[in-house]
Amino acid sequence: MNDPANDDLDRRLDGVLRAAFTPPPAEVIAARALPRTGVRRRVGMLAAAAALLVFAAAAWMVASASGRGRTTARAALPALWVAAYHDAVARGFEERACCDGDIDLQRRCREMFAAALALAPRAGIELCGGYCGQPAGGAAAMLARADGEPVCLFVLPREAAPPIESGEHDGLRIHRREVGGLVAFEVSRLPSPRVLPHLYEPEG
Amino acid sequence: MPRVLDRAEFGHLFQAHARVLWVVAAAFVPADAVEDVLQDAAATALARLPEFDPDTSFRAWMTQIVRFTAANVRRRARRRAAEPLAGDPVQPAGNGAPPVARDGSLHELQAEFDDRVLRALDELPAIARACLLLRVVLDLGYAEIGETLGLPEGTVASHVHRARAALRRILGGERGDGRPATPSAVASAQARTRP
Numbered sequence: 001m002n003d004p005a006n007d008d009l010d011r012r013l014d015g016v017l018r019a020a021f022t023p024p025p026a027e028v029i030a031a032r033a034l035p036r037t038g039v040r041r042r043v044g045m046l047a048a049a050a051a052l053l054v055f056a057a058a059a060w061m062v063a064s065a066s067g068r069g070r071t072t073a074r075a076a077l078p079a080l081w082v083a084a085y086h087d088a089v090a091r092g093f094e095e096r097a098c099c100d101g102d103i104d105l106q107r108r109c110r111e112m113f114a115a116a117l118a119l120a121p122r123a124g125i126e127l128c129g130g131y132c133g134q135p136a137g138g139a140a141a142m143l144a145r146a147d148g149e150p151v152c153l154f155v156l157p158r159e160a161a162p163p164i165e166s167g168e169h170d171g172l173r174i175h176r177r178e179v180g181g182l183v184a185f186e187v188s189r190l191p192s193p194r195v196l197p198h199l200y201e202p203e204g
Numbered sequence: 205m206p207r208v209l210d211r212a213e214f215g216h217l218f219q220a221h222a223r224v225l226w227v228v229a230a231a232f233v234p235a236d237a238v239e240d241v242l243q244d245a246a247a248t249a250l251a252r253l254p255e256f257d258p259d260t261s262f263r264a265w266m267t268q269i270v271r272f273t274a275a276n277v278r279r280r281a282r283r284r285a286a287e288p289l290a291g292d293p294v295q296p297a298g299n300g301a302p303p304v305a306r307d308g309s310l311h312e313l314q315a316e317f318d319d320r321v322l323r324a325l326d327e328l329p330a331i332a333r334a335c336l337l338l339r340v341v342l343d344l345g346y347a348e349i350g351e352t353l354g355l356p357e358g359t360v361a362s363h364v365h366r367a368r369a370a371l372r373r374i375l376g377g378e379r380g381d382g383r384p385a386t387p388s389a390v391a392s393a394q395a396r397t398r399p
Binding site: 006009010012013014016017018019020021022023024025026027029030032033034035 | 215218219220222223225226227230239242243245246247250317318321322325336337340341368371372375
């Protein structure tokens, strides 16, 4: 007969193993592992990015809805943002595909968080517009280019920001900077933040 | 003479079994090497496609290549680091664990328990890890795991049972006489490791 104490421990063990070792969707694994060329590669990248995004969004939503609460949901945000970056890049970072050029950082932050954040004009940095591809976990999501390199910017109020420091995730770098009551996260392949240093809290 | 798969067929089959292959690789190498192992294994398999008989199990064939590739990766890493194999950490991988620093405010005990489980998992033989992960994470049956890893069903059952028992023992879930400890004993065992 099974022992309740062992059953309980086994359930907890299984939960930890599933959380740590559940693989990405099959199409994502295949797209990363198999050599591809030309159009097929692009289609594969799109499919992989979409699948990754759906997977990350589902994980975030499950975490949000589960009893483990806000901490877990916040912890899932970086994966969601990395997936959004891949999605935006796979779509070409183009206005018609996933970027709304009419969305301005300052206005979006005021509308979403009643707080102000602006980007100082800087040579080599172009703010393309708002990311409108997929959910970004409640963050104001913006697309930018730094010397032509795609950069995603995610902004949240301090109390809703995940407790991460700058680091590498899935081949990308995530950098963090607090500006006033907001926290901005820069996601890109660049080794150092290019957009974050030029954010400021405008007066008024 | 057996028919030779073309690249498209290979791609379909690889994707159909990708999650199993990923878990097998994760059982043998640290998380940050899983993708490299699968890439190398896929390249090796493509080069050796004429050797594969489509009337046999693609999953078993591909798993063997993944294990062989993972062993090479570990050997190379060991040579580079000049340190024992057991030092390779088993890292949480899953859907890409984010670089999250714990804020210490919530779920601290759960996080500590998670770390202890992963460390304990690292102490198991790789083949036992693979059996346990395929059973728990992908919910495969013993027969299916056996076919995948080229092991008899009874051996898989034994690996899973022993791996669970070892994890419980390492985590303090069983007393030295093999009988289960009470929940409070488990809690106090966890408390011993807290700073």
